[in-house]
Amino acid sequence: MAPKVKFNLRLKMIMLISLLIVGICITFALFLHHFISATIEDQIGKRALSLAESVANIPEIKDSFYLEDPSSVIQDIVIPIREDTGAEFIVVGNRDGIRYSHPDTNKIGKEMVGGDNEQALLHGQSYISKEVGTLGLSIRGKVPIYDEENIIGVVSVGFLNDNVQDIIINQSKSIWYTLGIIVLIGIIGAIIISNYIKKLLYDMEPEEISHLYLQKEAILESTLEGIIAIDNNGLITTINVAAKEFLPNQHVDMDKHYIGTKIQEILPAITNNRENFTDREMVFGEQIVLVNQLPMYQGEVISGAVITFRKKSELQKVTEELSRIKQYANAQRAQTHEHSNKLHIILGLILNNQLREAIDFIKKENNIQSDRLKFLSENISDPLIHALLLGKFNQALELGVTFSINPYSQLKFSFSEAQQDAILTALGNVIENALDAVKNNIDEERKISIFFTDIGEEVLFEIEDSGTGVKQKDIPHIFEQGFSTKPGLHHGTGLALSKQVIREVGGEIIIEEGELGGACFLISIPKEGDTNE
Structure with a gap:
């Protein structure tokens, strides 16, 4: 009875190979997206920090801190810089965190939002932070402003996170398009490979091959005649139980497997792998046997031979x-x-x-x-x-x-x-x-x-x-x-x-x-x- 085939091998191979390719591409895309995101955010942060350092070192801004209305000078200085650099905001504040500049003039004179000025104002550090301000979540560059050796204020340059994410998405689109094309090519390749393998398997399903293999093994082992298959180099590729009982053990180490052994090591009389003969009498160990040899062909080329033998006494x-x-x-x-x-x-x-x-x-x-x-x-x-x-x-x-x-x-x-x-x-x-x-x-x-x-x-x-x-x-x-x-x-x-x-x-x-x-x-x-x- 033929085995029941649940899923077609061709379909299974296409699905499995396609899933493998899609899984690899998605994993790779996520990795690239994370890598690009981290890289862009790092570049934006460094850009904000560099811009903040430049603003903090402008002499006019430092001098304006001693004026009665510092914001009137500072606001006019940072607006052109913000517009030229594309920064979302450039905020300059004093030691108390009171703004002297802001894109929204209504926010000038009020306290800076985010709570991330302490490292700059108290410890004199320049750093990058990511906090929520009045304009939303942003990547900020924080730099203290020095008047000689004293900290008199802080510069905060920021780029909104939403804008950064738009840049990341635009950069990632080309990757997703490329991976989509790769997936499509992979699916086409899976179809071609599955068709080729099915052709090699004579259009048989794995269940059918397994059933056929077990059937052939049962036939091979139940046959009373000794059967040995050899390749074109004279090496044993298949041998049944009956053949092992025929063979003289003194020619081969008892612990050595016959598979891969040169046929001449155990049957010296077999000198030509390409010869075709029938019922030739030979002596195997202590027994007289009748030997048949039939070459095997792969297309028109001899790929080996099948040797069968039985005791002469059976036909005595x-x-x-x-x-x-x-x-x-x-x-x-x-x-x-x-x-x-x-x-x-x-x-x-x-x-x-x-x-x-x-x-x-x-x-x-x-x-x-x-x-x-x-x-x-x-x-x-x-x-x-x-x-x-x-x-x-x-x-x-x-x-x-x-x-x-x-x-x-x-x-x-x-x-x-x-x-x-x-x-x-x-x-x-x-x-x-x-x-x-x-x-x-x-x-x-x-x-x-x-x-x-x-x-x-x-x-x-x-x-x-x-x-x-x-x-x-x-x-x-x-x-x-x-x-x-x-x-x-x-x-x-x-x-x-x-x-x-x-x-x-x-x-x-x-x-x-x-x-x-x-x-x-x-x-x-x-x-x-x-x-x-």
């Missing part, structure tokens, strides 16, 4: 049947090919009227076949091993290889099904390698010799060839997965697989130098059965 029954059928088929094919060659020889002799030679050839071949079949039938009780060796006999004849079995060989022991499968796998791989090793030699040096016996507590097989053998430096690695002395790809599995299946039934396979000049493989299996723990 089918594999065993197919293996037996294949062995019988190979044996029959080789016999048919050999028989066809003999018939052509006989036909040629008859057509040339060489009847005596034809009869002798038939008798000779009949004796060879009879002796071969008789030897195998009398000395090998297992029909599948009998069929395998007969097929390899005929395959060797096709390749011109001398394939001999030691006349003292004997195999009467009854194998278990597991032992039989192990012997067929190992023996088939080793003989096949021997045929490959000698087929390019000259005719006289194409030799393979086999000896087997079940005398004693173990069943032994010895396979020698006249090939070039195995170099001393390669012997420690000859049974490793992926290692091969043959040129080309897709080698290095047969011997690793052989060693694995033989060990599973408690046996062993080793290599040593043979008497024919090439390699000699020894395979041993205990008679008491599978002792592998």
Whole structure:
């Protein structure tokens, strides 16, 4: 069931980004407004203080304090100054705070309002204050008037707060307009970003993505096959529980997480991240597995690969049947090919009227076949091993290889099904390698010799060839997965697989130098059965 989507992702992103931008812009605007207000008020206060200091230092004003009517002189001096500077008022008062000048002539002779003259009149300080006067709240500059060293009065220059706020508002308008444009651009950007992200998400909602992710995780973890995803650099990006159970822990620290690990560190046989293959047999730790690899594409570019694998034992029954059928088929094919060659020889002799030679050839071949079949039938009780060796006999004849079995060989022991499968796998791989090793030699040096016996507590097989053998430096690695002395790809599995299946039934396979000049493989299996723990 698809999850219920409450709000569209596109709408949510537009709203959230827009709210974020609006919130940031409002916060920034308030900060700027406060900063501008403080700056303008500070500048106005300094301007009022500077103007007050200039007025306080005018000699005519100082001298007028000793006149009978100081206001008649002082008022005429400060009015032009107030009009030129734009000050709301310039008030000059005596030590008692009685006005000698004021924009409203009716206020002259009355006491100054605000109660902020004490610092100037008593302590001789120049300062800025913000108080309510007869004209309203104003920013004032207060400066004492000195006659030599004595304070004789005070000058108060003020600018109304309302006028200051008008200046602040006019200065702030451009900021608000700019931030409004930024908000508009931000909303348009939010729409573009949300559309782009929706496109990247294949127009899916977060609830749908979450549901799909959980669904994929459930599928991945419930799959019995091991699954590993790697990126283009061969690093593991995804791995399920089944895969961890397959992997050999000795290659990776037990406390180390597999994610981010190079695939070759745990699966050395995976050498090409771009390769596509199916059901390739490999040895993982103590298990034989069938591995599939499929490259992943992003557009037309390979971005990684998915590797899946399962135990070969899960398909063991089918594999065993197919293996037996294949062995019988190979044996029959080789016999048919050999028989066809003999018939052509006989036909040629008859057509040339060489009847005596034809009869002798038939008798000779009949004796060879009879002796071969008789030897195998009398000395090998297992029909599948009998069929395998007969097929390899005929395959060797096709390749011109001398394939001999030691006349003292004997195999009467009854194998278990597991032992039989192990012997067929190992023996088939080793003989096949021997045929490959000698087929390019000259005719006289194409030799393979086999000896087997079940005398004693173990069943032994010895396979020698006249090939070039195995170099001393390669012997420690000859049974490793992926290692091969043959040129080309897709080698290095047969011997690793052989060693694995033989060990599973408690046996062993080793290599040593043979008497024919090439390699000699020894395979041993205990008679008491599978002792592998």
